[in-house]
Amino acid sequence: MTAEPVSPTSPAPGATDRPAVRVALLGCGVVGSEVVRLLTTQASDLAARVGAPLELVGVAVRDVDAPRDPVVDRALLTADAEALVAKADVVVEVVGGIEPARGLLLRAIEHGAAVVTANKALLAEDGPTLYQAADAAAVDLYFEAAVAGAIPLVRPVRESLTGDRVHRVLGIVNGTTNYVLDRMATDGLELADAVAEAQALGYAEADPTADVEGFDAAAKAAILASLAFHTRVSIDDVDRQGIMQITADDVAWAARTGHVIKLLAIADRRTGEDGAEGVQVRVHPALVPLSHPLAGVRGAFNAVFVEADAAGELMFYGRGAGGAPTASAVLGDVVSAARHRVHGGRGPAESWYAALPVLPAESARTRYQVRLDVDDRPGVLAHVSAVLAEHGVSIEAVRQTPADAPAEPAVEADDAPGVARLVITTHEAPEAALAATVAAIRDLDAVREVVSVLRVEGA
Ligand SMILES: NC(=O)c1ccc[n+]([C@@H]2O[C@H](COP(=O)([O-])OP(=O)(O)OC[C@H]3O[C@@H](n4cnc5c(N)ncnc54)[C@H](O)[C@@H]3O)[C@@H](O)[C@H]2O)c1
């Protein structure tokens, strides 16, 4: 027998006899408007999935008179977020920032509401406060949208992989910077122009500094590391470097050496110098070989690899930013929280029993690609090689640019004849040894300039 399809206007099976689950929305910007759209257009299906209707009881905004997407019923708008959270079963926070978001979420929890947030900045700065409050009030705290937008990643790491032992999370978790680097690589755009495009498309945070300086990716890395390693990791524990120093020259050189530059978030379980296990979390631009799947991640897309002992390698890919994709993740959480309201049960509490120490950045092992301008005379390469050898850093490849290469990036006036460019790629070595090597190379008389130092990942 074929089931009758549920039309948007017909009552949802099994949902009509139960009281509605009251949903309050805090913030009605890029993500908030799309949350309203999904709640409205999918109302019947959502009710069927929850087992009770979802009723949007109010939308807290800063300015009730501001122009808005017509999907938002103006009668629901209020500037009194405090009062709104007190009359909801599920509170959705898509305001962003630390305050007033934290205060409003804590107030909602105090009133016994489940909370759903997309706010990675808050979770990475003060997640434990929210978890503790949610635990004390026995309510749900969900945040799938906070990491990698639409991509189901928080739930897989928090729930699906909780029977396994994760040892690495690596990927592209910021859509804005991926969009920017992609536009620089494919169309030769300047960084600032590409950032403006990303803002216009709704990918960038209100203040794009969070994206381009790597704070957004660092927050997501901290959240993922906390979940993956059952350890509290805050944004302050993340070794962070953004993309502001990446130039068109870097992007062109990456292509010449068979790479593309990506902003990566990397969280590793590793053994420290004392033999004890710890976690190391970093965000930085890196050269990724063109053959690696991350190199093919274009535009504002995100992709994350999770490596676990039993599961092996898993890859998560999709839209990491934008109003509708992010709203998809928010609504998934709303349905989970609402189901618990209707049928009982609770989502997972904070899990930080492992409490692994956060290891310093120098404990990481990585590879470097160093570009330097040197005097073009005999013996210089030997000097440079000797410095690497002294620091125990092994060379994988050295490339010297022929002066007459047609695709050569423009040579600056003071880099006239007599200057050669060396591109040295190392094998994996401790971060501390690599940093010391670069400092020593910089001090060599024959070295005019260390033009760029980029890590190489994914080879
Ligand atoms: N845009 C994305 O692609 C994306 C993706 C994932 C997660 N997020 C997260 O979602 C959240 C919202 O992002 P967004 O892109 O929608 O931002 P946005 O700036 O478009 O929207 C935020 C809205 O909140 C309003 N607001 C500010 N203070 C308020 C207050 N006190 N009360 C009520 N409203 C208030 C602002 O006026 C604005 O309209 C952030 O935490 C962000 O990090 C965004």
Ligand SMILES: N[C@@H](CCO)C(=O)O
């Ligand atoms: N600004 C963020 C939004 C998603 O969190 C990004 O570009 O990825």
Ligand code: NA
């Ligand atoms: Na997600």
